[in-house]
Amino acid sequence: MPAAVAQAMLAEGRALRVIAIEGIAERSLDRFGATWMALGQLGRLFAFLRRENCGGVVMVGAMHRPALRAMRIDAYGWTFLFDFLRNIRRGDDGMLRGMSRWFEERGFPVLGIGEVAPRLLAPVGRLGAVAPPPEALAAARRGLACLDALSPFDVGQGLVVLGERIVAIEGAEGTDAMLARVAELRDRGRLPRAPSGVLVKAAKTGQSLKVDLPAIGPATIAGAAAAGLAGLAVEAGRLLILDAAGTAAAADAAGLFLFGLSRGPAA
Amino acid sequence: MPAAVAQAMLAEGRALRVIAIEGIAERSLDRFGATWMALGQLGRLFAFLRRENCGGVVMVGAMHRPALRAMRIDAYGWTFLFDFLRNIRRGDDGMLRGMSRWFEERGFPVLGIGEVAPRLLAPVGRLGAVAPPPEALAAARRGLACLDALSPFDVGQGLVVLGERIVAIEGAEGTDAMLARVAELRDRGRLPRAPSGVLVKAAKTGQSLKVDLPAIGPATIAGAAAAGLAGLAVEAGRLLILDAAGTAAAADAAGLFLFGLSRGPAA
Numbered sequence: 020m021p022a023a024v025a026q027a028m029l030a031e032g033r034a035l036r037v038i039a040i041e042g043i044a045e046r047s048l049d050r051f052g053a054t055w056m057a058l059g060q061l062g063r064l065f066a067f068l069r070r071e072n073c074g075g076v077v078m079v080g081a082m083h084r085p086a087l088r089a090m091r092i093d094a095y096g097w098t099f100l101f102d103f104l105r106n107i108r109r110g111d112d113g114m115l116r117g118m119s120r121w122f123e124e125r126g127f128p129v130l131g132i133g134e135v136a137p138r139l140l141a142p143v144g145r146l147g148a149v150a151p152p153p154e155a156l157a158a159a160r161r162g163l164a165c166l167d168a169l170s171p172f173d174v175g176q177g178l179v180v181l182g183e184r185i186v187a188i189e190g191a192e193g194t195d196a197m198l199a200r201v202a203e204l205r206d207r208g209r210l211p212r213a214p215s216g217v218l219v220k221a222a223k224t225g226q227s228l229k230v231d232l233p234a235i236g237p238a239t240i241a242g243a244a245a246a247g248l249a250g251l252a253v254e255a256g257r258l259l260i261l262d263a264a265g266t267a268a269a270a271d272a273a274g275l276f277l278f279g280l281s282r283g284p285a286a
Numbered sequence: 287m288p289a290a291v292a293q294a295m296l297a298e299g300r301a302l303r304v305i306a307i308e309g310i311a312e313r314s315l316d317r318f319g320a321t322w323m324a325l326g327q328l329g330r331l332f333a334f335l336r337r338e339n340c341g342g343v344v345m346v347g348a349m350h351r352p353a354l355r356a357m358r359i360d361a362y363g364w365t366f367l368f369d370f371l372r373n374i375r376r377g378d379d380g381m382l383r384g385m386s387r388w389f390e391e392r393g394f395p396v397l398g399i400g401e402v403a404p405r406l407l408a409p410v411g412r413l414g415a416v417a418p419p420p421e422a423l424a425a426a427r428r429g430l431a432c433l434d435a436l437s438p439f440d441v442g443q444g445l446v447v448l449g450e451r452i453v454a455i456e457g458a459e460g461t462d463a464m465l466a467r468v469a470e471l472r473d474r475g476r477l478p479r480a481p482s483g484v485l486v487k488a489a490k491t492g493q494s495l496k497v498d499l500p501a502i503g504p505a506t507i508a509g510a511a512a513a514g515l516a517g518l519a520v521e522a523g524r525l526l527i528l529d530a531a532g533t534a535a536a537a538d539a540a541g542l543f544l545f546g547l548s549r550g551p552a553a
Contacts, residue, residue, distance in 0.1 A: 108449050108450050108451075109450055113450070161439070164439070165436065165439040165441070168435045168436065168438070168439065169432070169435065169436070169455075171435070172428070172431070172432040172435065172452055173450075173451070173452070174432070174451075174452040174453075174455065175455070178457075179457075182375050183375055183376055183380070183440075184375075184376075184440070184441075184458075185439055185440070185441040185457065186457050186458040187457040187458065187459070188436075188441065188442070188455040188457050190445075190446075190452065190453050190454040190455050190467075191451075191453040191454065191471055191476060191477065192454070192467055192471060192476075196467075200457075200459055200463075200467075204458055204459060209458060209459075210458065
């Protein structure tokens, strides 16, 4: 995902500097001239942002919690430690919100991916060639309401709904593992025959759109197809599609629908 | 579970007849003199209930959806088919509620397990030797609130919460598979070191207590221990503990707490 965002920013003519976190980011970011830092080198980080005259910060990519010694905390970094440890206990959302505050308080506004690379956001309506049946859209809306109910608990960026039945909810295992679980339930005859069911993905309500937007890509389509689903419904405007053309093509090839749900009265 | 309920009813001096559903119930019910029927033999079922002068019906055990041909639907059974198919689409809760209505409308009140075998219900407070730390109880209450938020969607009889973070929510895969998932996340370093985390189990709010109460037993303790959890918190009065003594002993042996959460202001 970081590479997709960098690519989209360049395509929109934006200047950018890439800071890659050691042990977390992928080496392929080097093609954007990435500067590598350990997570704890906050003195170095803020010096870099000032020196390069950065007008804002975009946080991209999944965040693992690295071992303390791998963080190489510098003198300035230690002053953040207490806040960092407190944020970690507040879940992904809390941690990212806390880190955003560090940037904002030092004069670097945190920008959302939607602001710097709007072409990555899911549009409203049908994306591929397959039209979703009305029942599937009704099921997807029910799924979206369920995800909304989970948002205050900082969990649930995805679920699988079959007809009126929610069969899987995404936790720390992530979307791909949830889809593998549905495939296994199907193989073992615990679910009706394929193709049926919808993968619903949405950002949490109240979630900062600056950070940690959920995303799908061609791999998500492959997982949904293996799980015997009829299609995917994603929240328009708040969910990233990595490689939109490739994702839509994969959906077409698998015979799945791919639909951007709006939150307005009509979809 | 059906055997545990039959045993508890006999221990309380109640007369009972056991009807075992072919392809679903276990052969071991024969020791209660079970009468075997296919799921579709509703004519035979209601004739039996009348002939034996049954004063009520208790529905016990997990319900698979059998293949249509295995149901051996009799003449009377066919008159229920449309209602049955409609109920199936409404999830487990909807199906059980629909089946309850069939009994009630024909003069056989559906009784809850709590009514006929109250000794199986989880009591309030500590059950084993290990006392839950206050943070774990706070996390468990947060988990209970999350399950309550899911209830309107007929999903979520269990979850695993670590500190302020909900890491797994139970769907169609069931509690044991969810615990196995947490064990795997832990093995792969995606979660903090054990022992930490609480398995929270509750009945859905608004769920009929007549049917389909969630249950735990010694196997649940084994799964929670393998997942590196610190303990289990279950909803008191609305959750069944199969073999309470064996379950508490298993928790003690594994060093896990086992606690019955009340919904009142104090626990």
